[in-house]
Amino acid sequence: MFQSLANSMKIPELRNRILFTLGMIVVFRIGTHIPTPGVDAAMLTQNLPSSELFSFLNMFSGGALRRFSVFALGIAPYINASIIMQLLVYVIPYLEHLAKEEGEEGRKRISQYTRYGTVLIGALQAFGISFMLERYQVVPHPGWPFKIMAVITLTAGTAFIMWLGEQMTTHGIGNGISILITAGILASLPEAIAHQLALFTGSAEDVVKTILLLIVVVVVIMAIVTVQDGVRKIPVQYAKRVVGRRVYGGQNTFIPLRVNQAGVIPVIFASSILLFPSMIANWIQSLESMQDWIKNPIVFWVLNIFHYNSYTYLFLYAVLIIFFTYFYTAITFNIQELSDNMKKYGGFIPGIRAGRPTVDYLERTLSRITLAGGIFLAVVAVIPNLLINLMNVQFYFGGTALLIVVGVAMDTMRQLESHLVTRHYEGFMKKKGLR
Structure with a gap:
């Protein structure tokens, strides 16, 4: 390194x-x-x-x-x-x-x-x-x-x-x-x-809770690193073309579909969307002039939905993460354009006809991968916060912070790696020299 x-x-x-x-x-x-x-x-x-x-x-x-x-x-x-x-x-x-x-x-x-x-x-x-x-x-x-x-x-x-x-x-x-x-x-x-x-008192209960939280943090970091590097390789073959006396194409390659195509953007988007109603709910509940109004069961229920780290808040948070995973993947990964480029240069997926069947196949495959990636992001973002609630402890690095820090670090390293690869240098993520 x-x-x-x-x-x-x-x-x-x-x-x-x-x-x-x-x-x-x-x-x-x-x-x-x-x-x-x-x-x-x-x-x-x-x-x-x-x-x-x-x-x-x-x-x-x-x-x-x-x-x-x-x-x-x-x-x-x-x-x-x-x-x-x-x-x-x-x-x-x-x-x-x-x-x-x-x-x-x-x-x-x-x-x-x-x-x-x-x-x-x-x-x-x-x-x-x-x-x-x-x-x-x-x-x-x-x-x-x-x-x-x-x-x-x-x-x-x-x-x-x-x-x-x-x-x-x-x-x-x-x-x-x-x-x-x-x-x-x-x-x-x-x-x-x-x-x-x-906050640490040194009691046996505090020691056990701290150890459990540290184990959760380590496991979450390992899971993030593993899934962020996860790729589904779609094989692509290029037909041979004869131009003059030269033969072009004929090589085999693949389309890399990352499990988490959207990176940490869905987590950032979802947290930003929910923060505003959470701030409003928190502010209303703190106003003395609103206390009689808050006692209304319907108002109380609505405010608690958006109360930060409540169970309903975490559920909405998970749903928004999955939604934005699909949304951001859709706007950054153009399957139709990819299919057209493959067809233009004589590429095809073995067993799949070029054109619309290729688009349908890639859309189905990407949808399944995106669902898995979205659920993973939601679980990692919510589970640590859920455990913190259940154990009734205060802990700084919740799932959101871990996802952002580890995810951004890996994305930055990956971009640095791409610069190094283009200049034939050994990068962060490989042990052997690049040829």
């Missing part, structure tokens, strides 16, 4: 990409420590809630939410805008035309609309948070001037994070947005470990 890193640093382009990615992470971490004007930091530490939901949100922002820095909103507005835009592509004919017919130019325009949506959602969330801060009495001078300043500052912070992520994707290694989320989770790890040690 260290030799591979040394080899990658010998390649100017790859070295620049790695250093650029690290530099952007440093900029992101600096931003999480720049306070938002108008907020009393001392009162903020004392008065902010310490619920599971708040801890989860703070983890994704890399501690920026607890410090209420200019990056307090994190990348959530961008993720929500991306989900909405990708869904609208299938609903609005104009957007569908841009995505399918306009090529690169159409994708650029959709990306621009996503940026506009990010700013709008960020502004709305910042406005809501400014009210929350005033309610927790951490604003020395509350009022509209503070609200306007908070909206401008937090929205600008979110827009800057979005720009950082895009630049990292273009000029760095890996998916910039996912790397920033991972960086935020890992940055909160030392504080979480200290908090976990403070």
Whole structure:
């Protein structure tokens, strides 16, 4: 591994990409420590809630939410805008035309609309948070001037994070947005470990629970690594073609269908979708003026559905993960285009006729693999949280954090590997030299 890193640093382009990615992470971490004007930091530490939901949100922002820095909103507005835009592509004919017919130019325009949506959602969330801060009495001078300043500052912070992520994707290694989320989770790890040690009493029950949780973490990490590398190989043969005096084709190859084609994107999307109603439910339940209204059985039931880490929340979370696994796989893996390219170059799947039968076969196969991958993501994301609930303990690395950190690390390593392979260097994932 260290030799591979040394080899990658010998390649100017790859070295620049790695250093650029690290530099952007440093900029992101600096931003999480720049306070938002108008907020009393001392009162903020004392008065902010310490619920599971708040801890989860703070983890994704890399501690920026607890410090209420200019990056307090994190990348959530961008993720929500991306989900909405990708869904609208299938609903609005104009957007569908841009995505399918306009090529690169159409994708650029959709990306621009996503940026506009990010700013709008960020502004709305910042406005809501400014009210929350005033309610927790951490604003020395509350009022509209503070609200306007908070909206401008937090929205600008979110827009800057979005720009950082895009630049990292273009000029760095890996998916910039996912790397920033991972960086935020890992940055909160030392504080979480200290908090976990403070809760540890040394009793026999605590020791048993800690050992069980550590075993679960190790097993989950091993499962993620195994499934992320899982591939279904669809054999493809190319017919021989004679052009002039030369013979082309005739070789055998395969189509690699990954078990988890969508990576960690479904987990990020599902958690972002559920966080908003969870925040609303948590906020309503904390208001003294709402206590009589909350006693209504129907209202109480609705609020509990979206209560973070409740059983209904975890069930909805699992369903959304499976849905987004199918959704994201469908928009990133074009089976019709793959079939057309195979037919164009004389390729075929043994026993399957070219054309529509090939498309049907690939769709059936991909659907089964995607279902398995979606169920795996849902189980890994939910089971650790379920065990934490059953054992009544607080634990930092739930299934969501583990999936994101391990998944993003593997995706980044895989991309680095592809760069190394093209330059005939030994990569991370192979022990033998590449020829």
